Amino acid sequence: MTTSATPRERLLEAAGELFHRDGVNIGVDALCKAAGVSKKSMYQLFRSKDELIAESLASRGPSYQALLHPGPEDERPARDRILTVFERQDELVAQGDFLGCPHVSTAVELKNPEHPGSVVARHFKQHLTDFFHRELVKAGAEDPGTLAIQLTMIFDGASARAVVRAQNLGGIGVLTAAALLDAAGVRASELAAQAG
């Protein structure tokens, strides 16, 4: 029985997992059953299924981000902090239970870019790009704006490969991100140029 935490938390947790595993077309009945919450309660806590989609995606954002990003206690150079994201992603893919980035998958399934869930997905991608951008500025990269977008693109490309189960060379994301950083002059030996 899943009777810990509040009904709202249980719903967000179950929704986050089931929407990702089975797609956003999973029924509300199955969702509520998994959460141990009645439909009545669900519709008191959320206006609609669409709102639950968006809120569950948003609620899992921080933990997903924490899983990928290096913490502030990691004081290695920006280049290593950036590559950490791709290393962690590769680990998830290697574990075999990686179903693609939940935000991208949800946006793909929803189709409508105005859907609240698509908006959340877009914001999450922006957060990732912003992280890359901050680190690239620290590293003194020449065009951090473009490079940050390129890195995000590689991240999503690596996700897509996992989804279609394309032949996977382990570490292809790290390898490609590193190649781009090299090309941009953000080398391993580069000193972090703090502007603080």
Place this chain on the structure above:
Amino acid sequence: MTTSATPRERLLEAAGELFHRDGVNIGVDALCKAAGVSKKSMYQLFRSKDELIAESLASRGPSYQALLHPGPEDERPARDRILTVFERQDELVAQGDFLGCPHVSTAVELKNPEHPGSVVARHFKQHLTDFFHRELVKAGAEDPGTLAIQLTMIFDGASARAVVRAQNLGGIGVLTAAALLDAAGVRASELAAQAG
């Protein structure tokens, strides 16, 4: 009325479009209505909706490929032929009616990698990788296998950006692919080393 071509062709055409635009969860009724074909005929021509998904995806593969790949009459160096794929993709994205790679979207929605539609998607991605590989071998690249996969990954990453409507720098795919080719020594000035 859509009464040209055979019912089978009309179905494949409508299915290819509607599955892509509305997702694979669109109903068989809507599909048949769009194709001007009865459900009875549909189920005489295809064993199930799942088979129709796979066959419509497969049937649109060649034209999608022709849209992206340079033809054999394009005798420019391999590097240019490779970049053509990304240029054409950028054009599609810029037109605004780009909903992501149909193969990746379908695989994302189906979840099950054993689904016949997912198998078709995987094969399509392999074809793209194979094209890159052939060109890279022609260009004498050092590690064509890895680089071909990296290019495919960039292709899918660029698709994902379009789907989530992330901030789009025009030509980010071309730019990134070119950077990778540069890093691998497949330069614009490189002479094609035909092994024929």
Place this chain on the structure above:
DNA sequence: AGGGTTGGAAACCGATCTGTTTCCATGACT
């Protein structure tokens, strides 16, 4: 013109969808 095949329109099946409602068991507060 007449016989036979093709294929569309639509009813039908049971299951499931989102969302609402009713009913009742439980637990907290006084």
Place this chain on the structure above:
DNA sequence: AGTCATGGAAACAGATCGGTTTCCAACCCT
């Protein structure tokens, strides 16, 4: 102990799902 709010179980509504079947109009060939 008695009142009251919380929330789960489940029936319900109307629509739609994938898939099957019936019926009939339109065409083919001789």
